[in-house]
Amino acid sequence: MALGFTGVLLLAACASTPPAPTANLQAAQQAIAAAERSEAARYAPGELSEAHTKLALADTAVTERKMVVAEHFADQSRAEAELASAKTSAAKANAVNDEMKRSNGTLIDEMKRGSGDKP
Amino acid sequence: MNTTQHSEVILRRTLIATAVASILLAAACTTAPVKPDGAAEARVKLTQLQSDPNLASRAAVAIKDADAAVRAAEQPEVNKELAAHRVYLADRKVDTAKALAETRLAEDQRAAITAERDSARLDARTHEADAAKGQAATARAEGAEQKVAADQARSDANTAQLAAASSEQQAAELQRQIDVLQAKPTDRGLVLTLGDVLFTSGRADLKPGATGNLNKLVAFLDKYPDRSVSIQGYTDSVGSEDYNQGLSERRANSVKSYLAGQGIGSTRLSASGKGRNDPVADNDSAAGRQQNRRVEVVISNPPAALR
Numbered sequence: 001m002a003l004g005f006t007g008v009l010l011l012a013a014c015a016s017t018p019p020a021p022t023a024n025l026q027a028a029q030q031a032i033a034a035a036e037r038s039e040a041a042r043y044a045p046g047e048l049s050e051a052h053t054k055l056a057l058a059d060t061a062v063t064e065r066k067m068v069v070a071e072h073f074a075d076q077s078r079a080e081a082e083l084a085s086a087k088t089s090a091a092k093a094n095a096v097n098d099e100m101k102r103s104n105g106t107l108i109d110e111m112k113r114g115s116g117d118k119p
Numbered sequence: 120m121n122t123t124q125h126s127e128v129i130l131r132r133t134l135i136a137t138a139v140a141s142i143l144l145a146a147a148c149t150t151a152p153v154k155p156d157g158a159a160e161a162r163v164k165l166t167q168l169q170s171d172p173n174l175a176s177r178a179a180v181a182i183k184d185a186d187a188a189v190r191a192a193e194q195p196e197v198n199k200e201l202a203a204h205r206v207y208l209a210d211r212k213v214d215t216a217k218a219l220a221e222t223r224l225a226e227d228q229r230a231a232i233t234a235e236r237d238s239a240r241l242d243a244r245t246h247e248a249d250a251a252k253g254q255a256a257t258a259r260a261e262g263a264e265q266k267v268a269a270d271q272a273r274s275d276a277n278t279a280q281l282a283a284a285s286s287e288q289q290a291a292e293l294q295r296q297i298d299v300l301q302a303k304p305t306d307r308g309l310v311l312t313l314g315d316v317l318f319t320s321g322r323a324d325l326k327p328g329a330t331g332n333l334n335k336l337v338a339f340l341d342k343y344p345d346r347s348v349s350i351q352g353y354t355d356s357v358g359s360e361d362y363n364q365g366l367s368e369r370r371a372n373s374v375k376s377y378l379a380g381q382g383i384g385s386t387r388l389s390a391s392g393k394g395r396n397d398p399v400a401d402n403d404s405a406a407g408r409q410q411n412r413r414v415e416v417v418i419s420n421p422p423a424a425l426r
Contacts, residue, residue, distance in 0.1 A: 069200070072200070072201075075204070075208060076204065076207050076208065076211075079207070079208050079211035079212060079215070080211055082211070082215050083211045083214050083215045083218065086214075086215040086216075086218035086219045086222070087218045089218070089219070089222045090218040090219070090221040090222040090225065093221075093222045093225035093226055094221070094225050096225070096229070097225050097228055097229060097232060100229065100232045100233070100236065101232060103236070104232065104235050104236045104239055107236065107239045107240060107243055108239050108242075108243075110243065110405075111239065111242055111243040111246050
């Protein structure tokens with residue numbers, strides 16, 4: 001009886017099989033979709049590809065009933081996709097600024113050229 | 120053994136079993152407290168972000184999330200896979216917070232870049248006006264390129280009219296005078312276009328030294344006393360309508376005052392402002408706007424003599 005009790009405790013502590021981490025997998029898929037909508041493939045291809053890889057690993061783990069591992073991969077996939085989105089927005093914002101600065105430079109150059117023509 | 124003794128034995132055994140189970144659990148799930156590999160690196164990156172004055176305040180929520188993730192990663196954890204997982208999340212969240220802060224920084228810098236552009240535009244406009252002083256004739260010729268053929272045809276027709284109406288010699292002399300003035304014969308009469316070279320940007324008083332062409336006009340009017348002039352100021356489309364209307368009137372009046380000051384009878388002079396109306400070129404380009412900023416002097420055809 002005592003041994004049985006101990007066994008239950010051990011099982012409860014370390015060997016329980018949780019259900020598939022559906023919510024985590026969905027969150028990862030949504031984060032990847034959001035990153036792709038924001039053109040992450042162009043601005044953060046490494047991160048986006050890593051997010052896809054992690055999601056595939058999570059799906060494989062689910063089929064192998066390794067639900068804790070699956071949950072971890074799903075969460076990693078989501079974190080990677082969110083990083084891809086953040087890097088994309090930073091790259092776009094900087095590109096806009098660079099373009100604005102470039103056009104300012106052109107304006108100033110034109111002005112200098114104009115005054116240079118002055119007799 | 121009575122019932123009470125029996126119960127005590129069972130209780131004692133249960134307690135022992137529980138203690139063993141506890142030890143097993145402890146052994147299974149904890150060891151000496153050591154920070155997982157990689158947690159320190161994540162902490163260093165986070166600290167750099169938090170101490171960057173340009174970034175720290177620009178993604179407060181994301182930085183707070185990253186901080187929580189780093190703290191979780193720093194917890195001693197015997198399960199290597201779990202420890203590595205937490206470090207992975209912490210690392211990505213710090214990077215994400217940094218990228219979001221950089222995005223906000225770039226957005227916040229736009230106001231300064233826009234101000235820089237406005238200032239450059241203002242400078243460019245001022246320079247345009249200044250540079251135009253020496254380039255007015257060229258600019259006018261360039262701007263009128265498309266109209267040259269039409270103008271030439273009209274000019275020829277006008278010349279022919281003049282020739283028919285008066286003597287050959289008079290017409291030739293008038294044409295020479297018109298050429299000197301660089302005035303264009305039009306339906307309204309001879310139109311002499313003065314670029315914005317006469318004025319400092321935004322001002323209505325004539326620039327000293329910018330009166331060469333006006334003096335030719337004075338000479339012309341002295342020679343042909345039966346002709347009167349209508350002076351019309353125009354502006355480009357930059358700025359408010361009221362401002363442009365007022366500026367165009369003041370500029371036209373400046374030219375009128377100058378001519379009156381040179382001895383042209385004020386009954387022969389009229390001045391009006393047209394503001395941004397009747398542009399002669401596209402207001403979308405600097406060159407077009409420069410052409411639109413002008414004073415036109417319309418020299419009336421004489422009542423009958425030359426018609």
